[in-house]
Amino acid sequence: MASSTTADVVVIGGGITGVAAAYELARAGASVILLEKDRLAAMASGWTLGGVRQSGRDAAELPLALAAVRRWADLAEELGADTGYRRRGNLRLARDAAEVERIRRLVAEQRALGLELEFLPDLASVRAVAPAIGPAVLAASFCPTDGHADPLRAVRAYAGAARRLGADIREGVAVHAIELASGRVRGVATKAGPIAASRVVVAAGMHAPELLAPLGLGLPLVPKVVTVLQTVPLAPCFDPVFGVANADCAGRQELDGRLRVTTGIGDWPHDVGSWSEEMLMPPAGELMRLIARVSDILPVVGQARVARVWGGLIDLTPDGLPVLDAPPHVAGLVVAAGFSGHGFGIAPVSGELAADLALGRRPAHELAPFRLDRFAAGAAGTVGLTLHG
Ligand SMILES: Cc1cc2nc3c(=O)[nH]c(=O)nc-3n(C[C@H](O)[C@H](O)[C@H](O)COP(=O)(O)OP(=O)(O)OC[C@H]3O[C@@H](n4cnc5c(N)ncnc54)[C@H](O)[C@@H]3O)c2cc1C
CATH class of the missing domain: 3.50.50.60 (FAD/NAD(P)-binding domain)
Structure with missing residues (x-):
C-alpha cells in the first residue's frame, strides 16, 4: 500500500x-x-x-513534573506495554558542608512548593533508604515519589x-x-x-x-555533552535514582541489574549538524573521573565490569x-x-x-x-x- x-x-x-x-x-x-x-x-x-523526578525542578516546571508522575503510574497499563517505570525515589546527595546547606535549602524551597521531599541529615538516614551508599555522603534529600523508567x-x-x-x-x-x-x-x-x-x-x-x-x-540551543557508563547486570543493590548537590554525577540501577551512571553536563565544542556516535565517545580521562566520583558514592561501581560507555547531547536553552x-x-x-x-x-x-x-x-x-x-x-x-x- x-x-x-x-x-x-x-x-x-x-x-x-x-x-x-x-x-x-x-x-x-x-x-x-x-x-x-x-x-x-x-x-x-x-x-x-x-530518571522520572519532580525534585530539583524549576518552579515553572514542577507542576508538569507532578502531573507527569501521576500519569506514569498507570501509563504502562494505558499503553498496553511495559515502560519499566518504578517509583523508587530520588536521593540528591551532599558530600561536603556547602552541599549539605544547598540540599537543606532545596528541601525547604521545594516543600514550600508542595513537593513531598525529606531532608536526611546524616549517612545513617541515607543508608536507611539505600544501604549501598558509600561513606563520602553526609546528607541527602529524598523524594519517595520520584523514580525511573526504561527509556x-x-x-x-x-x-x-x-x-x-x-x-x-x-x-x-x-x-x-x-x-x-x-x-x-x-x-x-x-x-x-x-x-x-x-x-x-x-x-x-x-x-x-x-x-x-x-x-x-x-x-x-547550546549543545552540551554527558558521559554515560553502563555496567553488566549486578544483583539488586540500589533502588532509587541518585544525583548530587552540584550535579556532577547521577545514576540508577536498571531493572536487569545494570548500573547506569552519568557525569554532569560538559561543553560540546562541535557542530551539532555533524555529530556521530564516535565523536560523542568520552575521553578516557572523563571516564576515570566519572568512575572515581561515582565509586565514592556507590562503591559497588568500582568493582563492576563495564558493559558500555557512550556520550549524549543535551539541548540546553539559555x-x-x-x-x-x-x-x-x-x-x-x-x-x-x-x-x-x-x-x-x-x-x-x-x-x-x-x-x-x-x-x-x-x-x-x-x-x-x-x-x-x-x-x-x-x-x-x-x-x-x-x-x-
Ligand atoms: C545522558 C543523558 C541523561 C539524561 N537524564 C535524564 C533523566 O534522568 N531524566 C530526564 O527527565 N531527562 C534526562 N535527560 C534528558 C532527556 O533524555 C531528554 O530531555 C529527552 O529524551 C528529550 O526527548 P525529545 O524527544 O525531546 O528529544 P530526542 O530524544 O533528542 O528526539 C529528537 C528526535 O528527533 C529526530 N530528528 C531530529 N531532526 C529531525 C528531522 N529533521 N527529521 C526527522 N527526525 C528528526 C532525532 O533523530 C531524534 O530521534 C538526559 C539526557 C541525556 C543525554
Missing part, C-alpha cells in the same frame, strides 16, 4: 516527546504521521539516564500504542523543511516527497533550531527550561524541544501539551514560561548546572 502523503498533524522526531505527542494526537482522533530521521530513540531519549521500553510503548490508534510512524525519514503558505503551515518536505498537513509539531530535540531558523524563528509553544505568527506550528537534560520524566505531559497546542485545545498547564519568544530579546537569564537524574 502506498504511504499516505497527507495528515492532520505531522510530528517531527521519534524521541519520547514526539511519540508521546503522536499518541495523544491519535487518541484525540487526529490523523498523525511521525517522521524520524534515524530510528526511534536515536538521540537523547536513547542516551538518557531515564527504550517507554518510547516503544508509546509508539506501539500510537500505531494501534492509527498513527503512521516512519523511521529513516528526515524532514528537510517545514513548508508554509501565507504564513500558515502547509506541510513538510522530505527526501521521499512532501507531506501535506496544516499542523506540524517540532519534537526534533537538538535539531529543532535547524528546522525553525528558515521560518525566522530562533531557538538558541534558562534551562523547554519550549512548549505554538508561535503566533506561524499558524499551525508547535514547538516541543529544548528539554535541557530533563525532558524524559515530563514527556507524558509534554506530549499532552504539544497535542493540546496542535489541536487548539486549552492546555492544562500555564505555558507562559515555555514560550519561544522569551529568547527574542536575548537570553532570559542564564542557567548554571542542570540537575538531572
Whole structure:
C-alpha cells in the first residue's frame, strides 16, 4: 500500500516527546504521521539516564513534573506495554558542608512548593533508604515519589500504542523543511516527497533550531555533552535514582541489574549538524573521573565490569527550561524541544501539551514560561548546572 502523503498533524522526531505527542494526537482522533530521521530513540531519549523526578525542578516546571508522575503510574497499563517505570525515589546527595546547606535549602524551597521531599541529615538516614551508599555522603534529600523508567521500553510503548490508534510512524525519514503558505503551515518536505498537513509539531530535540531558523524563528540551543557508563547486570543493590548537590554525577540501577551512571553536563565544542556516535565517545580521562566520583558514592561501581560507555547531547536553552509553544505568527506550528537534560520524566505531559497546542485545545498547564519568544530579546537569564537524574 502506498504511504499516505497527507495528515492532520505531522510530528517531527521519534524521541519520547514526539511519540508521546503522536499518541495523544491519535487518541484525540487526529490523523498523525511521525517522521524520524534515524530510528526511534536515536538521540537523547536513547542516551538518557531515564530518571522520572519532580525534585530539583524549576518552579515553572514542577507542576508538569507532578502531573507527569501521576500519569506514569498507570501509563504502562494505558499503553498496553511495559515502560519499566518504578517509583523508587530520588536521593540528591551532599558530600561536603556547602552541599549539605544547598540540599537543606532545596528541601525547604521545594516543600514550600508542595513537593513531598525529606531532608536526611546524616549517612545513617541515607543508608536507611539505600544501604549501598558509600561513606563520602553526609546528607541527602529524598523524594519517595520520584523514580525511573526504561527509556527504550517507554518510547516503544508509546509508539506501539500510537500505531494501534492509527498513527503512521516512519523511521529513516528526515524532514528537510517545514513548508508554509501565507504564513500558515502547509506541510513538510522530505527526501521521499512532501507531506501535506496544516499542523506540524517540532519534537526534533537538538535539531529543532535547524528546522525553525528558515521560518525566522530562533531557538538558541547550546549543545552540551554527558558521559554515560553502563555496567553488566549486578544483583539488586540500589533502588532509587541518585544525583548530587552540584550535579556532577547521577545514576540508577536498571531493572536487569545494570548500573547506569552519568557525569554532569560538559561543553560540546562541535557542530551539532555533524555529530556521530564516535565523536560523542568520552575521553578516557572523563571516564576515570566519572568512575572515581561515582565509586565514592556507590562503591559497588568500582568493582563492576563495564558493559558500555557512550556520550549524549543535551539541548540546553539559555534558562534551562523547554519550549512548549505554538508561535503566533506561524499558524499551525508547535514547538516541543529544548528539554535541557530533563525532558524524559515530563514527556507524558509534554506530549499532552504539544497535542493540546496542535489541536487548539486549552492546555492544562500555564505555558507562559515555555514560550519561544522569551529568547527574542536575548537570553532570559542564564542557567548554571542542570540537575538531572
Ligand atoms: C545522558 C543523558 C541523561 C539524561 N537524564 C535524564 C533523566 O534522568 N531524566 C530526564 O527527565 N531527562 C534526562 N535527560 C534528558 C532527556 O533524555 C531528554 O530531555 C529527552 O529524551 C528529550 O526527548 P525529545 O524527544 O525531546 O528529544 P530526542 O530524544 O533528542 O528526539 C529528537 C528526535 O528527533 C529526530 N530528528 C531530529 N531532526 C529531525 C528531522 N529533521 N527529521 C526527522 N527526525 C528528526 C532525532 O533523530 C531524534 O530521534 C538526559 C539526557 C541525556 C543525554
